[in-house]
Amino acid sequence: MISESRIFKNEKVLSTEFLPEVLPHRESQIEILAGNLRPAAHGRKPQNTFVYGTPGIGKTASVKHVFRQFEEYSGVKTFYVNCWDYRTIHSILTKLSVGMGIFVARKGMAKDEVMEKFVEACKKNRKGLVICLDEADQIKDKNSLYDLFRINQYISNPVGVVFISNFADLFLDLEPRVKSSADVDEVEFKPYTLDEMKNILTARGREAFHAGVIEDGVVFLCANHAIVNGGDVRTGLECLMKAGRLAEKDNSLKLKVEHVKYVLPSIGKVKPKILEEKINEKEKIILKIVEGKRNLKSGELYEEYLRMSEDKITERGFRDILNHLIEIKLLHARYRKWGIRGRTRVISKV
Template sequence: MTGDPEDGMLSWDESVFRDEHVFEIDYVPETFRHRESQLESLKYALRPAARGSRPLNTVVRGPPGTGKTTSVQKLFSELRAQTDVRTVRVNCQVDSTRYAVFSRIFESVFDYEPPSSGISFKKLFGQIADRLVEEDEVLAVALDDVNYLFYENEASDALYSLLRAHEAHAGAKVGVICVSSDLSLSVIEELDSRVQSVFRPEEVYFPKYDVDEVVDILRERAERGFHDGVLGAAELDRVAELTAESGDLRVGIDLLRRAGLNAEMRASRTISVDDVDEAYEKSKYVHLSRSLRGLSDSETALVAVLAEHDGEQAGSVYEAFHERTDLGYTRYSEIVNKLDQLGLVETEYAEVEGRGRSRSISLAYDPEPVLERIEG
């Protein structure tokens, strides 16, 4: 891989990357374009916290990869730097129960994790609220991917506890931002009436980026992440075209990184269109990989069974799932519903002669990439 610098080949100690971290999914850019109005709406909701009052509750909705999480992280970072407001972002894909949500809040408030067993929710909640009152702190909680709390039927209980904190503990000031990428989920309508009566959130919508916005964002990311001259205009256009096709900016950011790695594999100083096209074969599954990472063992087992029994009747799928997990039909049905809501499977009801209505289940992806990611 050594070569004359003039021939466009990288030497061993060279890289096409100026800063590879720029292409990580959790990277928060210094300048955040094309989301000015959404950021202003979120600032409006959070501004009371800076004055020592409860922030306004907010629902943030929009398709995946439209800047929702980045916006919240950016504003939370500013709040922490400029005020005494305590901010906590909970990833509900990982922490999908009320207890898990409050354990994450506890960890932020006390800087250590609560005991893994032996502490009731009431005590956990009480210690958090007491500390907030004692320190006279305002707490802003972002429930990121709150749709996962709904899938587990935990959303109403978690929100009720957060929103009623000031009633159980006078002086506790808590505001909630619910972030959802599931456009079929109506966050407010799906909550219990007891929660609806106190929630009354502001709503902020994040639409998909248009092609020009995608090009602008990816160009800036490429300029920060790659050395000069690594990514040409034609290659950037190809990345933008594939990103727009997927509808998810995260695909484009991952695509830039993988295309850079492909160029390095060839010991090349520049990215080619072929590097981009080859990278897309993996980058297009960013959403699939992310969804699979958040599944429990039994949920992953059903996805694997569906991949292995692709195209077979629902009955044989259930039998294979039961054999693998020893779980009954009720739990099987619950998992199917969750996978359907996540967009991992597609379900359809049809009339079957002599049997009435029967549900067919199929993967929303080709079996091969699904099994690769489960087994990998």
């Protein structure tokens, strides 16, 4: 028999994938998002939306929350796509078409054919659809979003898109024609204050732990650690989880401040760790080379990469990979004067 925990009522509530029923302090953003989708419930085109803000402040959770409720009450289909997994518009449209029950060959289809299939899928799906493209900064060639933006010219069923990114300048470099077709309503998510973080963790803690288990001061410490480390709620959740497990291991009846203090040093920013798992093998090798070194010139880094990797890439290919790591803020680059006329990039870990 599995012995019941005296500390945890439901530990899963502290996992980052868990989607709580209510999201305190995101009421106004949720209201805006719901309002932007609402026309689709009545057969009209929804307002495209761009949600941006720093990591771990409820962007994905809020959009998923709104999508869940919206689909329930309107019957309009909602699709969530993480662009880390689908990085070209081609693969995104293919995934959506397949999701709507249209057969699409995975490989070898021309751009126009993929678009045709998508239009066919949308037509079949009379109620229309709304799509979330999360981590949209990962989309290669963002100008190719043009087709998606203009979809409502081909079909009368409403289609709307919600983009999410950490970067406010996502659409800055779009070609003018694409930019003007985008028509996105920007919704900024601001970081939580310490008090807000405390309320959020208190609510999650109430669901996760048995009544009366959490000692005074525990939530404050976790919230403060989350704020100091960039404001990511996931950091606070990890503190609660690890401290809870320690209390359990200690056979304690309470989750104490001392448990939290013990685990805090092992918990830092969460987003870089998530990204380090998502990047590809080449990127992982580059990150490993940079680790522990300071002020590595990009040329030296390339040479070291060639030494370490069996998979030879051109300098151009290497630069693209390096730029991606800099873009997602796993690496940092500074320019230094080099020789008489040149300058070189100096790379370090963030």
